Amino acid sequence: xxxxxxxxxxxxxxxxxxxxxxxxxxxxxxxxxxxxxxxxxxxxxxxxxxxxxxxxxxxxxxxxxxxxxxxxxxxxxxxxxxxxxxxxxxxxxxxxxxxxxxxxxxxxxxxxxxxxxxxxxxxxxxxxxxxxxxxxxxxxxxxxxxxxxxxxxxxxxxxxxxxxxxxxxxxxxxxxxxxxxxxxxxxxxxxxxxxxxxxxxxxxxxxxxxxxxxxxxxxxxxxxxxxxxxxxxxxxxxxxxxxxxxxxxxxxxxxxxxxxxxxxxxxxxxxxxxxxxxxxxxxxxxxxxxxxxxxxxxxxxxxxxxxxxxxxxxxxxxxxxxxxxxxxxxxxxxxxxxxxxxxxxxxxxxxxxxxxxxxxxxxxxxxxxxxxxxxxxxxxxxxxxxxxxxxxxxxxxxxxxxxxxxxxxxxxxxxxxxxxxxxx
Ligand code: RNT
Ligand code: ZN
Numbered sequence: 326x327x328x329x330x331x332x333x334x335x336x337x338x339x340x341x342x343x344x345x346x347x348x349x350x351x352x353x354x355x356x357x358x359x360x361x362x363x364x365x366x367x368x369x370x371x372x373x374x375x376x377x378x379x380x381x382x383x384x385x386x387x388x389x390x391x392x393x394x395x396x397x398x399x400x401x402x403x404x405x406x407x408x409x410x411x412x413x414x415x416x417x418x419x420x421x422x423x424x425x426x427x428x429x430x431x432x433x434x435x436x437x438x439x440x441x442x443x444x445x446x447x448x449x450x451x452x453x454x455x456x457x458x459x460x461x462x463x464x465x466x467x468x469x470x471x472x473x474x475x476x477x478x479x480x481x482x483x484x485x486x487x488x489x490x491x492x493x494x495x496x497x498x499x500x501x502x503x504x505x506x507x508x509x510x511x512x513x514x515x516x517x518x519x520x521x522x523x524x525x526x527x528x529x530x531x532x533x534x535x536x537x538x539x540x541x542x543x544x545x546x547x548x549x550x551x552x553x554x555x556x557x558x559x560x561x562x563x564x565x566x567x568x569x570x571x572x573x574x575x576x577x578x579x580x581x582x583x584x585x586x587x588x589x590x591x592x593x594x595x596x597x598x599x600x601x602x603x604x605x606x607x608x609x610x611x612x613x614x615x616x617x618x619x620x621x622x623x624x625x626x627x628x629x630x631x632x633x634x635x636x637x638x639x640x641x642x643x644x645x646x647x648x649x650x651x652x653x654x655x656x657x658x659x660x661x662x663x664x665x666x667x668x669x670x671x672x673x674x675x676x677x678x679x680x681x682x683x684x685x686x687x688x689x690x691x692x693x694x695x696x697x698x699x700x701x702x703x704x705x706x707x708x709x710x711x712x713x714x715x716x717x718x719x720x721x722x723x724x725x726x727x728x729x730x731x732x733x734x735x736x737x738x739x740x741x742x743x744x745x746x747x748x749x
Contacts, residue, residue, distance in 0.1 A: 521568040581611050
């Protein structure tokens, strides 16, 4: 494939596009700046198929699944950090990195998940500081013998429940240490797999236990400027098709009651239900949202995010409401069947692209038509905006950010695959 990016052509196309957008009242330079300034928290777990460093050979239990066997998975912290850094060089804009407790580096010592401390993440924190990449965090309620019953925080066994409560508290303390290290809060997102394959007779008791467990976890006081607590719902998982304890209603109610953040994952709702519409409603009652950009495909909620209508809708909604100060943007997918660095690059670039597009929308024209009751005009404009010379602005953003233009990054990924990944 011939290189796609050509500086002169990009500049020329941009200067023409700039005029088209200016006529619609949009300043393209400002849109580019706004789009690169929004931090995207990149999911570390795409780099190793959610395996982690506890000695596991893959993801197990917990209602989620990483399928595929593409060569080159990162096997330790150094490889994961090197791969991430390489991916960062292909991705424009501000980045964060999202870890799970599974990625603790405990040396030769086995440390139980309920005894993890910030010191087990000191290499991550040093890296974060050095590269200026803030970290986010997640307790890991899967790939562990104590998830075998299918229940963790909602377990009826006080020993099991106690273990996971201690784990979640440890995770919050580590997230707060990240927040101190990086001088901006780390998001600590609680997602648990608890649920039942078939119809339960008692839907209430596990939910009461989950509420109590969360209360105990959140009762531990931490500096609010170091941590943002979030909770993530799901409609169903593998092996929890009939019932998930932490459903949307459960967490929406809980987050509103406790005034913590609600996580909305694009893949966690009915197939025709999108999260774009939930944002304005939820934000009336919760202080903020954590967005998990993902892609549901049939039974799977975790395909690589792409520049889809659903994803673009979510970005448009965030921008139309100008609520970025209350929103944390994260990616959540894991595909072990393709080059993992390409997966990161595709997902993150697609999201950044959709953010840029949202800043280029002449929203005031839509609002004018809407307020005048001219819905035909609103629809006509929406259709017209779809084919504005957007790609010229996106290419310019990449040029300015000094990352490859268009699909040119593939050449670099292929080189890295040959030189680094193939040798693992
Ligand atoms: C699972 C949730 C959760 C996980 C990650 C690994 O359904 O979406 O966010 O994907 O924490
Ligand atoms: Zn998620």
